[in-house]
Amino acid sequence: MIQNLWSLGLVVVVAAITFLLGYVGSRRANTTPDFLVARRAIPATRNAAAISGEYLSAASFLGVAGLVLKDGIDALWYPIGFTAGYLALMLFVAAPLRRSGAYTLPDFAEARLGSTNLRRFCTFFVICIGVLYLVPQLQSAGLTLNTITGLPAWLGGVVVTVIVVVNVLGGGMRAITLVQAFQYWGKLFAIAAPTFVLFAVFLAGPGNGAQEVDDAGVLRFHKEVSVTTTEQVRVRVEVPMELKAVGQVNGGHANGEVYWGTGTYTVGKGTELWFEKGSPVPVVEDAPTDNAHWLKPQTGGLGGLFETYSLIFATFLGTMGLPHVLVRFYTNPDGKAARRTALHVLYLLGLFYIFPTVLGVISRQYLPHLLVTGQTDAAVLLLPSTMQPNVLGQVLGAIVAAGAFAAFLSTSSGLVVSVAGVVSTDILPGKVRDFRWATVLTGAVAIGLALVLPRSDASLTVAMSFALAASTFCPLLVLGIWWRGLTWMGAIAGLVVGGGLVIGSQVVTVVSSYTGDWAPSVFSMPALITVPVAFLTMVAISKLTSRQRPDDVSRILLRFHAPDPLGFMRDRDVQRFGTAEEKARLADGTRRDPPQPWS
Structure with a gap:
């Protein structure tokens, strides 16, 4: 209290x-x-x-x-x-x-x-x-x-x-x-x-309350522990054990001693589990079950490698969007x-x-x-x-x-x-x-x-936000700032394709979570595919619609890249949001667009 x-x-x-x-x-x-x-x-x-x-x-x-x-x-x-x-x-x-x-x-x-x-x-x-x-x-x-x-x-x-x-x-x-x-x-x-x-x-060393790890690197409870699930969860067991369970396990009702052999078990919401001292610790599905794998990167094979690089794409490029x-x-x-x-x-x-x-x-x-x-x-x-x-x-x-x-x-x-x-x-x-x-x-x-x-890991949900940002606004900003060939039709196509793929993959992941987790990892971590596709779509459609390129693109890019002391920078929507003083300066010509020869 x-x-x-x-x-x-x-x-x-x-x-x-x-x-x-x-x-x-x-x-x-x-x-x-x-x-x-x-x-x-x-x-x-x-x-x-x-x-x-x-x-x-x-x-x-x-x-x-x-x-x-x-x-x-x-x-x-x-x-x-x-x-x-x-x-x-x-x-x-x-x-x-x-x-x-x-x-x-x-x-x-x-x-x-x-x-x-x-x-x-x-x-x-x-x-x-x-x-x-x-x-x-x-x-x-x-x-x-x-x-x-x-x-x-x-x-x-x-x-x-x-x-x-x-x-x-x-x-x-x-x-x-x-x-x-x-x-x-x-x-x-x-x-x-x-x-x-x-x-x-x-x-400080032994005796500070840390859990035991056996010779095989498996975590074990150092005292009797009771756990109550707040959501349905799938756990994996690598070392057979006996425990007490009251609630739903693998779709059936449990009320007393149960035996868990090696395998995966679905534990229902609100189920109480009691583990004896020295029992191995079951872990949620897809998590390492022993310290050796926990300390070793890329133990998930090709799928794990894909998820890692997809995460890098999402976080590194998603920040820009x-x-x-x-x-x-x-x-x-x-x-x-x-x-x-x-x-x-x-x-x-x-x-x-x-x-x-x-x-x-x-x-x-x-x-x-x-x-x-x-x-x-x-x-x-x-x-x-x-x-x-x-x-x-x-x-x-x-x-x-x-x-x-x-x-x-x-x-x-x-x-x-x-x-x-x-x-x-x-x-x-x-x-x-x-x-x-x-x-x-x-x-x-x-x-x-x-x-x-339903609540999930905060970092995983936020990573999906990063994937959406990386697949939409990142290519729009990078190409819009550094490539004069971008057109508005190419930009829309890239946003729709990149964003649509990410949103679609999220929908598939949610549906899969309620129907047996059948979706592969590409749907939960899609950025490695969706980001390049968004970039390529914007470039390809812009090439096909090159006549839609803005006439003043050179003047716009000059404003983006010219050093600040040259005075090319200006505020958007001064007429809409500016103060009376700002509007007066604009009307007097003291806030001019860059000279026209570059247009």
């Missing part, structure tokens, strides 16, 4: 600070540029901290450690890909995107290719990616609240949604920038401090500041990801029962109290819980702003009032889906 009070207290403190910083940041927010791009006045260092705070979501704070616990060394590709994506973003996208003067990704697409039809397709995929990314944040918030307090899981998602929507309503991008920058440092402390303490305990990440680069003063921001983000993320990786490794020795239920995302939350069942463990657990809520709040804020910005400017008239209505609508849809859809 005391741990719950500690955790609840710090979560309330995080929520209160979030409200306070949001209020401070929103005091001068009263125009559409304030709500969409914070008047393009955010310095590089603060923007980098805000991007890092926004980017480090539930998949980073909880999911990475959970995947390391379950999958071992192969899971390290997640933090590597999440971080390395900013290298590509810095080299190819950040500065030209800022110099485009766009407010949103659909705005950039129209500015580059002059097509309102393309803008509509971009709007659709921004909403899809934003909502797909937002749902696991709210579901993980529910998991966190349920784990630390026992309160209903739906309550955590509702609390995060309300806090985020209220903050965004107050000041949009201007309000959440200060919140996200602060929350990065808060999350770094919340993950780093417990890691240092728990790693010191882990190094995430709307809630790209919208932050619109807030920099110029292209040079945007590139410097991406560089700062690289080392801020690299520093953070050290700690969940370490916690994931330690969790395998202390929380093997999570491998039975598959709820490995809870490892970071449960590890402090498991390793230190005293006041120190309670305090460390509370700090971790507060950091997890900060992760949900900061990432959800950025996602709501990016989706609401697109909805308000591309579906609604684009005024401040429309942005606020779009914010409420986005929050309502997201929490509705979070409550209805």
Whole structure:
């Protein structure tokens, strides 16, 4: 009970600070540029901290450690890909995107290719990616609240949604920038401090509560353990065992002693399992069953190799297409500041990801029962109290819980702003009032889906969002910035083919999960196929429709790539969203397009 009070207290403190910083940041927010791009006045260092705070979501704070616990060394590709994506973003996208003067990704697409039809397709995929990314944040918030307090899981998602929507309503991008920058440092402390303490305990040697590993490298329970499944789960057994089960096993009712031989077993939701001391630990299907395979990369054969490279494609290239990440680069003063921001983000993320990786490794020795239920995302939350069942463990657990809520709040804020910005400017008239209505609508849809859809590993769900971004906006941005031959028809074809393949594969994966898991891994990790196909489609259709190339393509690309001091950069939609002073300068000719000889 005391741990719950500690955790609840710090979560309330995080929520209160979030409200306070949001209020401070929103005091001068009263125009559409304030709500969409914070008047393009955010310095590089603060923007980098805000991007890092926004980017480090539930998949980073909880999911990475959970995947390391379950999958071992192969899971390290997640933090590597999440971080390395900013290298590509810095080299190819950040500065030209800022110099485009766009407010949103659909705005950039129209500015580059002059097509309102393309803008509509971009709007659709921004909403899809934003909502797909937002749902696991709210579901993980529910998991966190349920784990630390026992309160209903739906309550955590509702609390995060309300806090985020209220903050965004107050000041949009201007309000959440200060919140996200602060929350990065808060999350770094919340993950780093417990890691240092728990790693010191882990190094203390035998007798510290770690689980036994036999000579064959198989994890065994060091005491009697009872486990209750929260969802239906398939577990694999490599060493025969006896246990007690009450509930559904392989479709039949179990009530007492059962014998599990080598094989796979389907355990129903709400089933209670009791394991004797020294029993081997069953693990969820597709996870390594012994330490030798857990420490060895690429044990899954050709299918595992395909999944790894597909994950690399999704995370490395998907970063360049995430709307809630790209919208932050619109807030920099110029292209040079945007590139410097991406560089700062690289080392801020690299520093953070050290700690969940370490916690994931330690969790395998202390929380093997999570491998039975598959709820490995809870490892970071449960590890402090498991390793230190005293006041120190309670305090460390509370700090971790507060950091997890900060992760949900900061990432959800950025996602709501990016989706609401697109909805308000591309579906609604684009005024401040429309942005606020779009914010409420986005929050309502997201929490509705979070409550209805089944929960899966946060990192896996987010990886699908990355795959969709990599297969749609990554080729659009790269080709739109660096290839003059792109046409609006080629861009639409690439978006439809790449995005359609990813969405279709996700549908197949969900259907397969309810009908016997018959779908191969290519459907769960499709980026290795969908990204090249999207690029090739855009190039091929653009070649066939070369007459649709914009007449002023040279002038547009000059604005993207010319150094900032030359003054070619300009804001989009000044006539629509600009202040009276900006409109007057435009009318007087002091904000001119580049000279015409290049057109």
